[in-house]
Amino acid sequence: MKIYEMTNEERIRLLVQTGYLTTKQAELLQSRRTISLDLANSLSENQIGSFSLPYGFATDFVVDGQDYLVPMVIEEPSVIAAASNAAKRIKNSGGFRTFPSSRVVYGQIVLENLTETDIETLEKKNSEIFECAQQAHPSLIKRGGGIVSLRFNRYDGFLEIELGIDTVDAMGANMVNSILEKTAHKISSLVSGDILCSILSNSGQGQVITAEAAIDFEQLKTKSMSGSEVAFRIVKLANFAKQSVKRAVTHNKGIMNGIDAVYLATGNDFRAQEAAAHSFAFESGQYQPFSEWRIKDGQLLGTLKMPIELGSVGGAISALPMAQLSLAIMKITNSKQLQSVVAAVGLANNLSALRALVTTGIQAGHMGLQSKSLAVSAGASGFEIEEVSKRMNQTKNYTIENAKNILMKLRGK
Numbered sequence: 001m002k003i004y005e006m007t008n009e010e011r012i013r014l015l016v017q018t019g020y021l022t023t024k025q026a027e028l029l030q031s032r033r034t035i036s037l038d039l040a041n042s043l044s045e046n047q048i049g050s051f052s053l054p055y056g057f058a059t060d061f062v063v064d065g066q067d068y069l070v071p072m073v074i075e076e077p078s079v080i081a082a083a084s085n086a087a088k089r090i091k092n093s094g095g096f097r098t099f100p101s102s103r104v105v106y107g108q109i110v111l112e113n114l115t116e117t118d119i120e121t122l123e124k125k126n127s128e129i130f131e132c133a134q135q136a137h138p139s140l141i142k143r144g145g146g147i148v149s150l151r152f153n154r155y156d157g158f159l160e161i162e163l164g165i166d167t168v169d170a171m172g173a174n175m176v177n178s179i180l181e182k183t184a185h186k187i188s189s190l191v192s193g194d195i196l197c198s199i200l201s202n203s204g205q206g207q208v209i210t211a212e213a214a215i216d217f218e219q220l221k222t223k224s225m226s227g228s229e230v231a232f233r234i235v236k237l238a239n240f241a242k243q244s245v246k247r248a249v250t251h252n253k254g255i256m257n258g259i260d261a262v263y264l265a266t267g268n269d270f271r272a273q274e275a276a277a278h279s280f281a282f283e284s285g286q287y288q289p290f291s292e293w294r295i296k297d298g299q300l301l302g303t304l305k306m307p308i309e310l311g312s313v314g315g316a317i318s319a320l321p322m323a324q325l326s327l328a329i330m331k332i333t334n335s336k337q338l339q340s341v342v343a344a345v346g347l348a349n350n351l352s353a354l355r356a357l358v359t360t361g362i363q364a365g366h367m368g369l370q371s372k373s374l375a376v377s378a379g380a381s382g383f384e385i386e387e388v389s390k391r392m393n394q395t396k397n398y399t400i401e402n403a404k405n406i407l408m409k410l411r412g413k
């Protein structure tokens with residue numbers, strides 16, 4: 001039986017049988033109590049409850065030779081189906097390859113009201129400042145991370161001291177902010193000027209990763225179009241996105257569909273990721289797509305390049321039982337590995353969207369799945385949901401009114 005045809009219980013049982021979940025983790029999922037009141041109260045303020053979203057997983061990901069099931073939290077129908085569908089086509093062509101870069105987070109100490117003598121003093125005490133920052137979080141050095149760069153950047157009326165920090169497996173925002181504030185304290189004792197602020201940058205410039213997939217034409221064909229025709233049309237549409245900002249934004253939204261869903265599932269900071277991603281897209285001065293597609297050696301080659309700003313420990317990742325469960329399902333052992341999987345998911349969702357757009361159109365698949373949520377909105381429950389959805393798909397009329405009419409007929413009213 002196909003995974004999407006199973007019941008929730010059957011899927012959970014399958015994950016236990018195949019070693020992706022322990023029975024204890026399965027119990028956590030089935031208990032539907034995945035966050036305690038105490039934890040909710042400690043994570044954010046003015047708590048009155050917790051907010052649930054669907055939790056599922058995408059299948060068939062092979063990234064750098066390793067198989068993955070990828071947990072995703074998403075309320076939009078078709079995102080998980082699209083990720084799995086493209087991942088399978090890519091798996092059949094050899095899988096994803098990724099090329100991670102460094103894992104450096106940049107932080108800024110911004111100073112004002114400095115004299116030229118102050119600036120000279122700071123430049124002379126460069127290594128003292130570096131050492132102070134290095135000693136601000138000694139456990140980071142023990143883990144193989146720490147300060148990797150120190151730069152002085154002059155702005156009109158400001159001096160920025162920019163620290164590059166390898167935060168190893170943590171996303172690092174709190175760590176970096178603490179290091180910066182300790183270092184700023186030292187700096188303020190050296191100069192007559194003032195510290196305006198000390199804060200990490202979410203630019204993600206030190207965490208840009210590339211993911212690639214070469215897909216056999218055979219994997220792209222539809223009932224009415226050859227694989228090579230689909231591939232050439234995908235290339236044309238991806239090239240159009242380089243010229244049209246309006247298209248590039250939507251191209252990138254499709255990529256973020258998958259990426260944000262994995263961020264939510266793993267307790268990562270999706271606001272940080274969105275900020276990093278979109279500033280990167282604008283790096284050249286014109287908003288650009290995160291991926292490009294071309295034909296190479298008789299295959300369709302997709303390349304995604306963007307910052308992936310995340311952690312596999314720390315913050316909510318370590319605190320939320322569901323985030324821990326997601327990392328366990330993926331068998332993630334470090335943050336670089338998670339970055340690679342996330343980049344692959346982004347590229348997979350991108351391929352599915354492009355393939356649908358240049359062939360049947362996006363609505364054919366999307367509304368087929370959306371019809372289930374329309375059925376629920378119309379009041380359907382249990383077996384009625386499937387039946388209303390099926391009849392909506394037959395009529396191709398995806399309105400709430402149609403869903404209600406079908407439901408009334410089904411109930412004999």
Ligand code: NDP
Nearest residue numbers: 139167168169170171172173174175269272313314315316
């Ligand atoms: P933490 O403050 O939780 O710090 C990371 C923790 O992970 C440390 O306690 C560290 O231990 C521990 N750790 C264990 N193993 C490792 C390892 N292998 N590598 C690195 N650290 C390890 O989280 P972050 O500093 O990552 O900050 C992330 C949080 O900050 C997120 O919740 C984010 O939303 C939030 N935030 C984001 C901001 C932004 O993006 N602008 C601003 C402020 C906060 P030890 O101390 O022993 O080193």
